[in-house]
Amino acid sequence: MLATAVAVAAVAKAMPRRILTVLRAESLLNDGTALVLLAVTIEVVTDERPFSWSGTALAFVESYVGGIVIGVAIALLLIPVRRRLPAPLLHSALSVATPFLAYLPAELLHVSGVLAVVTCGLVTTRFGPRVIGSDARIQAIAFWEVASYLLNGALFILVGIQLPATVRALTSVSLAQAAIAACAVSVAVFGTRLLWFYSVPYLVRFLDRRPQQRDRRITAPQRLPLAWAGMRGAISLAAALTVPAVTAEGHVVEQRDAVVFITAVVIVVTLTFLGPTLPTVVRRARFPExxxxxxxxxxxxxxxxxxxxxxxxxxxxxxxxxxxxxxxxxxxxxxxxxPAPGSTRCRESVRRLELALLQVKRDTLRDLRDTGRIDDIVLRTVQEVLDVEEVRLGRKAHDAAAEASQDDPARS
Known part of the structure; x- marks a missing residue:
């Protein structure tokens, strides 16, 4: 399951920038809104007060808007702090603490902590280039690439660990009934998403006739990866597990075990079915450059x-x-x-020459250390410069490959 999730993330990054932006924005908005609705629903179920549409709607608005306001406030408060941090390592430490600094005040005020974290991240991203230095940014990006990979792996491992427990805890309905319901929910999840992407965009196309809107239109095959990329993840299971076992009056919440089981099965079904087939769907969409x-x-x-x-x-x-x-x-x-005129092959040869010269420098540097003419501190200092240069050459190779794919559509 973890390998499938990683493969899906890799394929998603290969999509065009606008499609990937839509998927990411949709994920943030949908998860944030769904978790707010879940929190309000749980409060209604466990609260002793009678249900009313006006009170529930007001609670939703308060939680939603309150989370956004707190997220913006925390991000703005941290901007001057980031300007005064003396060391890159402190920026990485603050980036770890920032989600907690946004989440905890929101939860204490009984508003959406998830939306507070999302909003804080968006505002920080907007002002980050002005207050975060290049050395701190390089270190933070490398840190979060590793951290996000480990966290995603841990989440899916927890999903796998939770599956046997959800089967053993299933007592309110039979296993066959729960499995049928899980399959029906899986079909409904994918069918609803498919229906949305093949109905609402056409309605928007009919109502919005602006030239810039026409420029953003995509074909029906190119819309299919958007619908296909609707895999469920560990957040869904975490949300199901937040459903309380008893109400405020001490009554047992019926069929909670079925909710957790169905959610876990939907995660497995969508990942194992939609995930492995997503690369084929993306290839057949034939996205333009x-x-x-x-x-x-x-x-x-x-x-x-x-x-x-x-x-x-x-x-x-x-x-x-x-x-x-x-x-x-x-x-x-x-x-x-x-850039000077020349074939892609010529530029690639020059890049390989520069990489080979870098390796000669590395070998010389290592020999100086091994013979005792320099110590490890000097080696690491010079090695850091060589590493930055190698990263630059790697980015040049990526740009050259992109340019080659534009020049030769058959290769893409």
């Missing part, structure tokens, strides 16, 4: 290089840089803004 992303990348590089060239003479004079070095730097900026 993301020309907008390519254009924006070119725009950003050209504008950055132009701004650097304009500021170069004044900055060189301020720092007392010799004219020859300034000219070399200007030439390097111009080369990056408008």
């Amino acid at each position: 993301d020309e907008v992303k390519t254009a924006e990348l070119t725009l950003s590089r050209c504008h950055m290089s132009s701004a650097a060239l304009r500021a170069l003479p004044e900055l060189a004079q301020r720092f007392g840089v010799p004219e020859a070095a300034t000219l070399r730097m200007a030439q390097d900026i111009e080369d990056r803004m408008a």
Whole structure:
């Protein structure tokens, strides 16, 4: 199950940028809204007060809006803190503490802690480039790539551990009845998602005739991966487990065990059926190259290089840089803004040469350490510079591969 989840995440990243953005935004919005509705429903079930539509709607709005407000407030309070953190390691530590700093006040005020965390993350992402340095950002990204992988693995392991317990705890209905209900829910989950993506977009297309809306339209086969990527995850099981066993009056909540069992089965069914077939669905969708992303990348590089060239003479004079070095730097900026003509194979050969020279430098550095001419501290300091350079060359290879796939549609 863990391997399936990782494969699904890898395939999802191969989708066009806009499709991936829609899936991510949908996940955040749907999970946040569903968890708020669940919390309000549980409160209604376990509370001694009589049910009313107005009171329940007001509780939903309070929880939803309150979570957003607290998330924004915590993010804004942490911005000056991030500006004053002296070490990159502290930024990583604060990124771990931030979800708790947003979640706990929201829960204490009985509003949505999940929405508070999501909102805090979105606001932090918006202001992050202004308050987080490059060294802290590189370290935090590497840390969270490993942490998210381990956390996802742990969640799905917990799902697997929970499955036998849910079967043993199933007493309110028979195993056959629960299995039939789980299959029906699985079909309903996928069918509802399929119906949504093949009905609502056409309604939006009919009502919204703006040119920019027409530019964002996709074909029916390209809409299928959006519907197919509706796998359930550990959050669903965690939500089912929050259903209380007894009410405030001490009455047993009927068929709670069936709810947990059905949820666990739906997770397994959607992951094992939709997950392995998603790569085929994505390939058959035949998504076009993301020309907008390519254009924006070119725009950003050209504008950055132009701004650097304009500021170069004044900055060189301020720092007392010799004219020859300034000219070399200007030439390097111009080369990056408008790469020299040549085939993709030629550029790939140059990149391999640079990587080979890096390996020569690494071997020399290691020999100096082994012969006692430098110590481990110096080795790690120089090695860090070489690592950054190798990462840069790896990104150049990724850009070259993307460019090659654009030049040769048959390969993509």
